[in-house]
Amino acid sequence: MFTAxxxxxxxxxxRSRGRLAVSLFLGSGSSSWSKVVSDAEKIVGYxxxxxxxxxxxSDELSNVAMYVRKLVGSPHPLLSTAxxxxxxxxxxxxxxxxxxxxLSKAAGPSQAASDLLPQDMVSGIYPSQRSLAEITELIHTAxxxxxxxxxxxxxxxxxxxxxxxxxxxxxxxxxxxxLLANACTSLAQLNNTKVVEIISSAIGDLVQGIYYENYSYTxxxxxxxxxxxxxxxxxQTFLSHGALLAKSCQAAMELVKHNKESQRLAYKYxxxxxxGHKLNSDLQPFVKTxxxxxxxxxxxxxxxxxxxQIVGQERWRQELQQATTLRNQxxxxxxxAAVKSEKGVSSAMDLCCYHSNKALEAIRTFPSSEARSALExxxxxxxxx
Amino acid sequence: xxxxxxxxxxxxxxxxxxTRYLELPRCFSGRAVCLSAPSWNFLPREERLxxxxxxxxxxxxxxxxxIRHKLRTLxxxxxxxxxxxxxxxxxxxxxxxxxxxxxxxxxxxxxxxxFVSKDELKYLCDYYFDGKGxxxxxxxxxxxxxxxxxxxxxxxxxxPGQRVIAMISEMIHTASLVHDDVIDGSDKRRGKRTxxxxxxxxxxxLVGDFILSAATIALARIGNATVVKVLSQVIEDLVRGxxxxxxxxxxxxxxxKHYLEKTFKKTASLIANSCKAVSILVNSDPDVHEIAxxxxxxxxxxxxxxxxxxDFTSGVGKLGKPAAADLKLGLATGPVLxxxxxxxxxxxxxxxxxxxxxxxxxxxxxxxxxxxxQQTSFLAQRYCQEAIRQVSMLRPSPERxxxxxxxxxxLIRDK
Numbered sequence: 001m002f003t004a005x006x007x008x009x010x011x012x013x014x015r016s017r018g019r020l021a022v023s024l025f026l027g028s029g030s031s032s033w034s035k036v037v038s039d040a041e042k043i044v045g046y047x048x049x050x051x052x053x054x055x056x057x058s059d060e061l062s063n064v065a066m067y068v069r070k071l072v073g074s075p076h077p078l079l080s081t082a083x084x085x086x087x088x089x090x091x092x093x094x095x096x097x098x099x100x101x102x103l104s105k106a107a108g109p110s111q112a113a114s115d116l117l118p119q120d121m122v123s124g125i126y127p128s129q130r131s132l133a134e135i136t137e138l139i140h141t142a143x144x145x146x147x148x149x150x151x152x153x154x155x156x157x158x159x160x161x162x163x164x165x166x167x168x169x170x171x172x173x174x175x176x177x178x179l180l181a182n183a184c185t186s187l188a189q190l191n192n193t194k195v196v197e198i199i200s201s202a203i204g205d206l207v208q209g210i211y212y213e214n215y216s217y218t219x220x221x222x223x224x225x226x227x228x229x230x231x232x233x234x235x236q237t238f239l240s241h242g243a244l245l246a247k248s249c250q251a252a253m254e255l256v257k258h259n260k261e262s263q264r265l266a267y268k269y270x271x272x273x274x275x276g277h278k279l280n281s282d283l284q285p286f287v288k289t290x291x292x293x294x295x296x297x298x299x300x301x302x303x304x305x306x307x308x309q310i311v312g313q314e315r316w317r318q319e320l321q322q323a324t325t326l327r328n329q330x331x332x333x334x335x336x337a338a339v340k341s342e343k344g345v346s347s348a349m350d351l352c353c354y355h356s357n358k359a360l361e362a363i364r365t366f367p368s369s370e371a372r373s374a375l376e377x378x379x380x381x382x383x384x385x
Numbered sequence: 386x387x388x389x390x391x392x393x394x395x396x397x398x399x400x401x402x403x404t405r406y407l408e409l410p411r412c413f414s415g416r417a418v419c420l421s422a423p424s425w426n427f428l429p430r431e432e433r434l435x436x437x438x439x440x441x442x443x444x445x446x447x448x449x450x451x452i453r454h455k456l457r458t459l460x461x462x463x464x465x466x467x468x469x470x471x472x473x474x475x476x477x478x479x480x481x482x483x484x485x486x487x488x489x490x491x492x493x494x495x496x497x498x499x500f501v502s503k504d505e506l507k508y509l510c511d512y513y514f515d516g517k518g519x520x521x522x523x524x525x526x527x528x529x530x531x532x533x534x535x536x537x538x539x540x541x542x543x544x545p546g547q548r549v550i551a552m553i554s555e556m557i558h559t560a561s562l563v564h565d566d567v568i569d570g571s572d573k574r575r576g577k578r579t580x581x582x583x584x585x586x587x588x589x590x591l592v593g594d595f596i597l598s599a600a601t602i603a604l605a606r607i608g609n610a611t612v613v614k615v616l617s618q619v620i621e622d623l624v625r626g627x628x629x630x631x632x633x634x635x636x637x638x639x640x641x642k643h644y645l646e647k648t649f650k651k652t653a654s655l656i657a658n659s660c661k662a663v664s665i666l667v668n669s670d671p672d673v674h675e676i677a678x679x680x681x682x683x684x685x686x687x688x689x690x691x692x693x694x695x696d697f698t699s700g701v702g703k704l705g706k707p708a709a710a711d712l713k714l715g716l717a718t719g720p721v722l723x724x725x726x727x728x729x730x731x732x733x734x735x736x737x738x739x740x741x742x743x744x745x746x747x748x749x750x751x752x753x754x755x756x757x758x759q760q761t762s763f764l765a766q767r768y769c770q771e772a773i774r775q776v777s778m779l780r781p782s783p784e785r786x787x788x789x790x791x792x793x794x795x796l797i798r799d800k
Contacts, residue, residue, distance in 0.1 A: 060628045067631075146594065149567075151585035169586055170568050174627060177564060180594070181624040184601065188610070188617035196613055197605035203598040211506050211591045 036381045037098070040374035044101040044123055064175045067167060075160050076168030077148030078175075096140055096245050097133035099273065099378070103266050104129035104252045105371035106363065112257035124371070128190050129252050135183045135199065136248040142179035143206055145172050195251045202247035209240025213300075230351070233305045234275060242274035268362035269375065276355035276382040278302070279348055286336065286345045287385045295332045302351065307344030349385070356383045480528060480787035480794070487527040487543055487551070492516050494552050498599045509580055509592045510599075513559050517575050522558055523551040525656055525684065525791065529677055530663040531784040532776070537668040546607040547663045553616065554659040556600035561623050563593035568627070569714055612662045619658045626650030630716060633736055640735070641722055645686065652692075653685025676775050680788065683772035688795050690765035693718035694758055697749070699799060712745045719764065721748060724757035762796075769796050 071079055105124040110116045120126060149172050150165050180203075187196050213236070238246075249270035253263040282301040289295075297304070308316045323335040339345065359379040366372050492514045499510040530547040534540070566574055567589045572582040581589035597620070604616055629647040634640040649657075660681035664674045696711050697720050711718050715738030717725075725731040728751040734744045752758065769792050776792075779785050 060625065063628060063631060143594075146590050149587045149590050151587050153585060166570065173564055173568055173590055174624070174631075176590070177624045178628070180597070181621040184617040184620045185614075188614040191610045193605045193608050193610055193613055197602055200598050200601035200605055204595060204602065207591050207595040207598060208501060208503065208506060211588065211595075212503060 036374070036377040037095075040098060040102055040378065043370050043374050044098065044105060044125060058178075060178050061175060064171050064178075067171050071164055071168050071171075074164035074168065076150060076165055076172075078145065078168045078172040081144050081148050081172075094137060096248060097137045099245060099270065099375070100133040100136055100248050100252050101125055101129065102371045102375050102378075103249050103269065103363075104133075104256075106366045106369055106375060107253055107256075107258050107262055107266070108367060108369075110256040110258065112259070116256055126256055128192075128255050131186055131190060132195070132199075132248065132252055132255060135186050136244060138179045138183040138186070139199070139203060139206070140244060142176045142183065143210060145176035145179070147210055148172055190255065192255055195255050198247050198251045198254065202244045205239045205243035205247075209236060209238075209243065212236060213240050228305055229309050230302070230305055230347075233300070233302060237275060237278050237302075238271065241278045242271050245274045246270035262366075265362045265365065269359050269379075272355040272359035272362065273379055273382065276352050276359060276379070279352035279355065280382045280385070283345065283348055283352065283385060285332075286340065286348075295336060297332065297336070302348040303339055303344040305344075306347040306351075307339045307342055310342050310344060310347070349383075353383050356380060480524060480791040483531075483784060483787045484524040484527050487531075487548065488520060488523055491520060491523055491552060491555065494548075495556055498552070498556070498603050499596065500599070501595070506592070506595065509584060509588065510595055512577075512580060512592075513562065513575065514555075517577075518555070518559075520555060521688075521795075522554040522656060522659065525681065525788070526551040526554050526659045526663055528784045528788050528791065529660045529680065529776075530667070532779050532782050532788060533664050533673065533677060534667050535782040535784065536673065536780040539667055544666050546609065546612070546666045549603050549607055550612070550616070550659055550662045550666075553600045553604055554655060556596055556603075557616075557619060557623070557655060560593045560596040560600065563589055563596070565627070567593075607666075609666065611665055615658045615662045615665065619655045622650040622654035626652075626654075633717065633738065635736070637722075637725065637732075640717070644717070644719065644722055648686050648689045649682065652689040653682045656685035656688075657681035673779075676778050679775040680772050683768045683775065684792055684795065687765040687768035687772065687792070690719055690761055690768065691796060691798065694720060694761050694765070695799065696720075697752055697758055709745060709749055712739050712748055715739050719761035720752045720755075720757035722757070723760040724748075724752045724755035727751075727755045727757075765796060769793065 065082075068078060068082055104126065108124070109118050109121065110126070116126060122130075149169055152162065152165055152169070155162055155165050183199075187199055190196070246267045247270070249266035250263045253266045258266075279302050282298075283303060285295060285297040285301070286303050311319070319335065319338045323331045323338065325331050356379050360376055363372055363375050363379075495514050496511050499507065499514075501507040501510060527543060527547070530543050530551070534543070534547075562574065563580055565571075566579040567581045567586050570581075571579050573579060579589070580592055601617075604613055607613075626647050626649075629643060629650065632643075634643045657678045658681070660677040661674050664677035668674070693711065696709060696718065699708065712721070717731075717735040717738075721731060721735065725735065731748060731751055734741070734748050737744070739745050739748055772792050773789050776785055776788050
């Protein structure tokens with residue numbers, strides 16, 4: 001599939017970008033997806049590789065790169081995140097920015113703002129909206145980095161040298177903070193305090209989401225069992241995976257003074273697309289069998305949560321026990337079979353389609369355009385398994 | 386709020402107000418200080434202050450005692466003596482009493498901004514807003530705001546936005562402390578175990594991020610795009626300052642410049658830009674903004690220089706961290722950089738960030754044998770003088786005078 005994409009795009013410059021976008025869904029429905037994305041990228045005019053070179057080429061981050069080199073071979077998560085900047089696919093770099101740009105274009109020129117001139121637009125998008133798309137990516141990346149901070153007390157000597165972990169943490173904190181600080185100053189330059197407020201609140205949501213990302217499925221379980229249901233899964237997933245995109249889409253409308261209704265719809269599109277996307281990637285291990293790769297999935301994946309809700313706490317506990325090996329390891333194929341035996345997977349698929357439809361519905365009133373079609377294609381692609 | 390420290394400072398205030406001149410820091414007690422000309426050349430051009438001391442910088446060596454009488458009072462007397470007469474009541478000039486009325490609900494207001502529904506995250510966010518901090522930044526901000534309001538003929542209460550900026554200054558400061566503690570691996574802060582020590586590094590970083598996001602939300606709600614720009618610069622400076630701390634410079638002149646720039650970014654930028662922000666809200670004159678900014682900048686640098694001195698002179702535990710903490714972190718602060726002039730042996734240690742066995746003890750000895758501590762204190766005094774010179778350009782008011790008194794107090798604090 002890489003070759004297919006790369007031959008469509010020309011030159012080495014776009015090559016990595018193509019790859020980044022192609023495997024948004026870890027290889028799922030990839031041929032239709034890659035077409036959708038590469039078409040969409042052409043519509044917004046610029047390459048979507050914002051991750052602003054300005055930041056990557058700064059003294060500060062090259063300083064980090066120097067230190068990170070010392071970590072090669074250690075298991076610090078910063079390494080794999082950093083690798084992701086260059087060629088990894090799992091982290092969905094750039095997608096949020098692309099969607100912000102497409103929505104900006106789909107919404108069209110500003111009717112209300114007198115200081116915005118149509119001739120300032122490039123490929124139908126205002127410069128401020130491009131900045132916003134970049135800011136969204138900066139924030140997303142900052143938290144990818146901060147997610148990878150390691151708790152040193154839980155680190156045992158057998159895991160590797162503690163010194164590496166300390167250095168890795170230090171670099172992760174600094175580079176994450178650096179990206180966030182850059183996002184803050186760029187945000188201030190947009191000269192719209194309402195947008196600053198919306199994006200800041202998205203950062204707050206994101207932090208809360210990450211803080212409790214694995215909380216309800218591990219720590220909480222011991223305290224009060226059975227508190228997990230799909231409603232709280234959606235709430236939690238919105239914070240950790242949806243709020244940034246939803247609010248960035250809303251802010252892209254506010255930035256050029258589109259009315260409240262457009263803002264609401266843009267928000268809705270971003271929200272449902274993110275939830276559908278997360279459902280799609282949670283479903284992957286349950287619908288695809290990859291030969292040669294060890295099967296593994298999170299116990300907070302949507303199909304598992306549905307399953308727990310369906311079978312009840314007692315049976316779930318038994319199934320967990322049966323799937324736990326003597327060495328206290330999880331036998332994922334056994335657990336997978338248990339989940340597949342009930343309606344968890346199909347319920348998650350239904351929910352994915354629901355969110356896809358909601359996203360489509362949100363942009364229905366936008367004027368018909370190639371940007372809107374691209375957004376529709378993206379929203380439809382998340383239901384391809 | 387921070388009772389012991391306040392109490393102590395109150396006593397100091399009264400002393401200052403009564404004696405009307407600054408008691409020199411103990412470290413100056415009569416000892417001759419060699420202040421050689423090259424040390425001033427470390428300062429970048431804009432760092433050189435147009436003070437009486439500056440004019441003497443051409444002297445290669447001079448005895449501290451010779452200029453002692455000039456330092457006896459930091460304020461330019463010709464500008465302040467008139468108002469001194471009008472406010473004979475020492476209480477009026479007590480910065481703590483004056484600021485108190487605007488700060489009583491500070492921590493409650495901050496906790497309201499930190500809106501989270503989940504218990505543990507909420508607890509961690511509130512953790513350092515327990516009223517035990519010195520709240521020095523909000524104090525400077527509200528005093529500056531009131532002084533500026535009077536200067537701008539605007540009687541009455543603080544503007545709502547100014548109050549919010551005071552709050553934000555403490556929030557940004559705390560958020561950066563939480564991250565610094567993880568970076569430095571500190572286990573104690575303000576007499577408490579740090580968040581990273583108790584709850585782990587991952588949660589600590591998220592708490593810092595959350596406090597910062599709450600601060601930016603409050604900032605945005607003020608609704609002034611210029612104010613947003615001014616304060617977002619602070620966030621960038623804090624991170625860049627932290628990055629500067631990673632590297633050392635080979636060249637000595639550059640090293641001192643690097644140190645002062647780092648000090649500005651890590652400490653002074655927040656105070657300077659907060660002061661500027663409250664001025665923007667009440668006055669449109671850029672000259673006034675500059676006065677507010679320069680006061681904050683100079684006070685901020687002086688504040689950190691004194692902190693760096695106290696790292697060598699203060700008894701264990703007084704600052705809430707062990708002595709020589711900076712050396713142990715591999716950081717060469719003012720006293721070490723000055724000492725390096727007398728003891729070039731320090732150069733190699735600075736470059737290897739005191740990482741070899743015995744480096745910290747050896748460096749500590751060199752610093753105490755040198756004039757490093759005195760010269761750093763002296764430099765701090767010069768920044769204080771400049772801060773006072775700046776703020777004296779504002780129309781006289783109790784708050785303006787309180788800022789002057791506060792500047793003097795920052796210099797002679799011992800914790």
